[in-house]
Amino acid sequence: MSIAELVQEKKLDGVKGLRDESTKDIRIVIDLKNTAVPEKVLNYIYKNTQLESNFNFNIVALVDGVPQTLSLKSILSLFISHRKEVVKRRGEYDLRKAEEREHILLGLKRALDKIDRVITVIRGSKDSQVAKLNLMKEFKFSELQTVAILEMKLQKLAGLERKAVENELEEKQKFIKETKDLLASPKKILSVISSELKEIREKYADERRTKIVKGGNKEISDEDLIPDKETVLVFTAGGYVKRTDPSEYHAQKRGGVGVVDLETKEEDFVTMLVSGSTHNDLLFFTNLGKTYQMKMFDIPEGKRATKGKSIMNFLSLNNDEKVTSILPMPQELKKSPISLMLTTKNGTSKKMSGESFKDVRRSGIIAIRLDKGDQLVSALLVEKGDEVIVATSGGQSIRFKESDTREMGRTAGGVRGIKLGKSDEVIGVDVVKKENKTGAFLTMSVNGFGKKTSLKEYKVQKRGGSGVKTAKITPKTGKLIVAKVLTGSEEELIAMSKKGQVIRTALKDISSLGRQTQGVTIMRLRAGDNIASLVCA
Template identity: 55%
Template sequence: MDIGKIQQKRITEEIKEDYIDYAMSVIVRRALPDVRDGLKPVHRRILYAMHEMGLVPSAKFRKSATVVGEVLGKYHPHGDTAVYDTLVRMAQDFSLRYPLVHGQGNFGSIDGDPAAAQRYTEAKLSKIGEEMLKDIHKETVDFRDNYDASRQEPVVLPSPLPQLLLNGSMGIAVGMATNIPPHNLGEIVGAVIHLIEHPEATVEDLMQFIKGPDFPTGGLIYDRKAILQAYSTGRGPVVCRGRAEIVEDKKGRFQIIISEIPYQVNKSSLLEKIALLVKEKKLVEIKDARDESDKDGIRIVIDLKNDASPQKVLNRLYKLTELQTTFNFNMIALVGGIQPATLSLKSILEYYIEHRQDVITRRSQFELKKAKEREHILEGLKKALDHIDEIIKTIKKSATKEDAHKNLVKNFKLSVLQADAILVMKLQSLAGLERKKIEDELAEKRKIIAYLENLLAHTDKILKMVKDELTEIKEKYSDPRRTKVYVSPVGQLREEDLIPNEECIITLTFGGYIKRMNPKIYHQQRRGGRGVTGMAMREEDSVKIIRSVSTHDYLLFFTNFG
């Protein structure tokens, strides 16, 4: 459009175009992860900035504010709060199954406590975080200009780890959202290797290795059919529960001990909800609930009254609190860096394998190029050593360095690079041992070149390298599963599951009043004893029906009104 020229346009068309532009900007640049490295732009920029700052696991910690400033100034022109919040989450072991950042200081808690200000906390890459950037400077991925074209940033990370499944992802875009759960590293590696060896494998076959999500907070998940449905379609709900145990103390009193809570549940909020239910008389069987959690793990202790039915109370906790939640799979990610798609478990693994093939191919091409460049230089040095007397004479006869360079190229059929290397060669290279070193290095480079050329010519060998590198990572970082998976569904809780089965007395009067009473108020009366008043009645009213029933019995009421 020419500057200063007014263009007539319908406002509906303009708004439509602007909305689409905005939606695509949010989807591609902020909210959705890339299927290849499993990261959103802000995560990728933080990791890359920390890598460029030298904040590797062996380095000293640096202030989080320094990292945030680096990310904002060079790569991510948005608010510092968004960057710091992302950095904090990447360091929380209750948010990520395998944290990518190693934090020092107050990085928040599972109780919902916020992290300390960025000027107080410190951070560096974790070992797994460093793995994500392995070989990034070997031309393994594409780079693009940053927001002001002052430097380059990676489009995607090499990611030797299947990060999208490893730590999962959450994000809300315009018109869509993603919700992918974390998984166990060892199980994912097993599934990837199986898929490489059996490309026709189904999602059900892959579930022999990946049993289900593996949340950092542990817990229990139910219903293999529901998990299979979610993995097959990319969508679906899965029921999650905290791990709770009913124990009896020496005095015969029952307690419910909660040692793990569902993923993304705030522990303090859970305790507050339990206290509120007790206050509202919805959980009258609970005498006390307290938090005894420490550095060794979560421990919520619920003391029950003497007449309480522990299993009934636990069932009510599942129904009325976040001790039972539903994780809704919505596995949406960017394919090709721009196209959002709902992906199955198999699709995610296939895209990951394809990405690793590409990374290893590009890395091998880079190493081959470097090896050939070095071979070329070594061949020149070897030729110079074979004709050392003539080389020295040529250099001595030359008036200037430039003349010597030209004469070497002309007389000995050397390349410009070889001539440069000869001119900077030290006299110590003339020694016998130094000469042998050059010959040995040349032979070694030729072996490497032959190996890399053979590797690049065979796709199956590249796939084998994908498997070998994954196996190596598994040996380094694999750990036991935290979340237990039950094959059967959790089952719908009925009212009978929530109400203790107790005897009671139902009394109906001629006046139409009905009352339920505990039979314990009645007792055997001896001679001269004084009876107990079961219920107060109006004058001229009397009991019509009295029945001994259970709290699980059903009462049917019939009226003369139909």
């Protein structure tokens, strides 16, 4: 598939223009949108077009008489081994021939020392066979030396120069020594192989028809290309999602009106702000009790006032299915024993092993079996020794140990977490860590009233009870909409209204009050507006 086809079919995000500027060399220019990550776009093009092509080959050869499929490295290694054997056998052959010639030359040298007697013996013999025996007997020549002497005509033998024999003998002895040194040294054998290959290259090489360039496409994942940084995920009731930089929101004093965050339709409003890392795996829990998974960096980044994209572009949701909870999944979920606590609108709690969410298929998995009319509203991570605190819209809350709820399978329905009053429903669930028993519980109502209350005021109970009052609910405050445990590490609160107004204020500026108080104004809302969600960082 071509780059243009990928852009036309909207499979390649982040590209706003494509043009061909080729002259003698090929030059393709791809214009990117401001939100695109160049490395990620290039990585996708490498993988899905012919910008980079792999030419695979299948090498089958006989190795010690057995057919084998070889890699490039192994066939090069076998070729070098073959060349070693060739050089070795050639050297052994040359050595054998040189030693034979040396032996003959030694015999000729001795014959020259007594040339007159040698000629006399030859002439006095009735035939060559007798001459051979006589020479071997009188001069102690070997058969090879004797044959070499007899094969020469007497005239040539008599005219043989001693100097020529001695020079050739010296050359042969030098060659024999060099050949023996070569055969005894693997390093010298490799040097011979290298020299011969260079000779072949110089004799037969032609110009390279392709270019070797540095770099090329490395096998890297998209995650390797994305900076690991803090980010805020914004999600609306209409199903629009985007990522923004936390610095987009400047801190304000408590009671401020806030700044516009998101271009939403009148009937749409922001429901969730999730703080996390760009490398987090995100678990999306829906009202139907299903779970989906994707990377945080796969959500497009936008400025504060941009709309975002529909979640339907990323998740295969049914028409009646809506995301009700988003959980940034830390790496610990894949490395250590950890559980997930799910809570429904009607107060049902269910604990599950984190192993169940290691790899969530694209079509999603069932996280909890729901009763008719119930919905999943919360999902969070818990560890051994943690406590869970559940808050309702009517101002009730209950704190119980996570061990009160046993782990269940994905299709189980769960157990009662809190007993609800008439028209009451769960609006918030959070974890009290072992090291945070002296922290605070932050609550906020739909009309912008909020407070911090010491966790010491919430005694640990058995799950399933009605709990204790956590906030005084009046027409002025409206029902509770958010409840969150503060660990002490958070410094600021980011709250968002249904009409997209946002305020960022220091947590130290929010009053610490008792459980049965209504709180103070955190965000001054315009007429007809309500609090949608908040996040602390």
